[in-house]
Amino acid sequence: MQASKLIENIKFKRIVPELFEDFRVSLLTQDTREVIAGSIFVAIKGTRIDGHKLVQEAKKNGAAMIIAQEPLPDMTIPVVYVQNTNRAMAILSSFFYGASSQALRVIGVTGTNGKTTVTHIIEAIFSSLNENTGLIGTMYRKIGDEVLKTKNTTPDIITLQRTLNKMVEKGVSTVAMEVSSIALVQGRVWGIDFDVAVFTNLTEDHLDYHKTMAEYAHAKSLLFSQLGNKYAHSGDHKVAVLNNDDSLSKQLEEDTAAEVITYGIKNNAMIRATNVEIHGQGTNFDLTVFNKKYSVTVKMVGMFNVYNILAAFAAAYACGVSPEKIIKALEQFSGVKGRLQLLTSQNKVSAIVDYSHTPDGLLNALETINEFAKGKVFCIIGCGGDRDRFKRPKMGKIAVENSDFAIFTSDNPRSENPQVIIDEMLAGIPELKEIPTFIDRREAINFAVSMAQPGDIILVAGKGHEDYQIIGATKYHFDDAEEVKKAFELKEQMD
Ligand SMILES: CC(=O)N[C@H]1[C@@H](OP(=O)(O)OP(=O)(O)OC[C@H]2O[C@@H](n3ccc(=O)[nH]c3=O)[C@H](O)[C@@H]2O)O[C@H](CO)[C@@H](O)[C@@H]1O[C@H](C)C(=O)N[C@@H](C)C(=O)N[C@H](CCC(=O)O)C(=O)O
């Protein structure tokens, strides 16, 4: 695509110099490290770095044009001044990468907990129909069977548009995508044509970023207010999938112009589960789809997973998939790595690796485990550094009150002092209770495994699928499931 043609898509701009030699754009990027000859570099003012300060580096690396919102010294390459480079990046990337979301069925999932799980269930449903699927989220980006690494749960808009473009090339038809509140606020999904928007729940997290629960709720609502504001005649039918048991859904229903489909357990809903029975190996429930009833058995456990299943069911149903086909896929689905992942030692001690890293997530995981635990429940928990501090005392309290034996340790301390994080967790405990604490997560796991007796369950919470631990600025290899297996082996050798 020619540069002149691409920048035509921005209405209000000033080009310096006004007349420039046109060129074929090789790449559109906001990152100097990606720039190649013939690139357009978009200068973004980030939280750490101001891209405007890197324009010389971009030029040195081959950039042929700069998009900026602040005055730059004479550049000798054309500079397009716009009011907001973030918005310009969203517009340009949509045109440069062929507005691929319009050619795909895009299902966006937002909410504090359950996004990764719901997107995986949705992917499994559409794969079972022999569709070529795409998935974008915390763990990876997946194009069919190809797995691509990812930095953020919801990538920046250029990476996102590039990924969707690749999905179209590879024949993907349906994409399940996690949409984080931070991404919504930062405009990382501006211009994405969602077909279905799913809301899981809203509980406390990310208050370091959003400051108040009201702002956090507003961020989530953007996915719904941006959905379905035009009614196309081509059957391009937008649907909002809302959780009737979460009070925010009323607000989201008001925010969207799309048709709404509700799900729930406690309150009446269009898609509803009743008679839920959870046992060690899975869950049974009755599913009412409008007025029709089905009986369902799934391999996943936990009341919260019934919500996740209902959310995914409603999303697929909204796309016209029959209940029978959805149920068949649900019954096959065995869960997501690091979400209530069960490991058992030869001497019958169980460990569950789970990604619960919010107060609500931790409470849900512990409540589920307590439902089927025969022996004692251990809970190994830490809280991430450089993230919401307010959740630390709450998570400490939840761990102590809902397990027989809580052990506090480090999650990803990042730039913070790990002992300070542990002390903030200890501050949430009402009485002066003796809690074993280990800065070293491996030691915490070994300690719990050495203490546990046959029949006991050890919840290793907070890091789920993560195969790293970030201490300071260094990312070390660390995998909870691997560590548990090693600790089990060590114990078996000693016994
Ligand atoms: C606080 C935050 O949200 N930061 C995000 C933000 O980065 P930033 O504003 O700090 O960017 P920056 O590092 O200052 O860089 C500014 C600009 O300079 C450019 N740059 C930078 C360095 C360089 O050498 N060359 C260069 O060109 C960068 O490409 C960027 O355009 O924009 C980046 C691109 O979109 C994101 O990758 C980055 O996410 C960081 C890694 C992060 O940790 N974010 C977390 C808080 C987050 O977004 N989490 C959510 C929710 C998670 C969940 O609940 O599941 C997520 O969606 O991941």
Ligand SMILES: Nc1ncnc2c1ncn2[C@@H]1O[C@H](COP(=O)(O)OP(=O)(O)OP(=O)(O)O)[C@@H](O)[C@H]1O
């Ligand atoms: N619907 C739910 N309600 C409450 N807790 C849940 C729900 N689903 C999952 N959880 C808990 O939250 C943890 C994280 O689940 P999941 O990864 O699906 O959420 P997520 O929204 O993608 O999280 P993240 O914001 O980190 O990407 C799980 O390990 C589980 O303990």
Ligand SMILES: N[C@H](CCC[C@H](N)C(=O)O)C(=O)O
């Ligand atoms: N998406 C969440 C994941 C938290 C996972 C936890 N292990 C941590 O590092 O705090 C975040 O970035 O806040």
Ligand SMILES: [Mg+2]
């Ligand atoms: Mg996720």
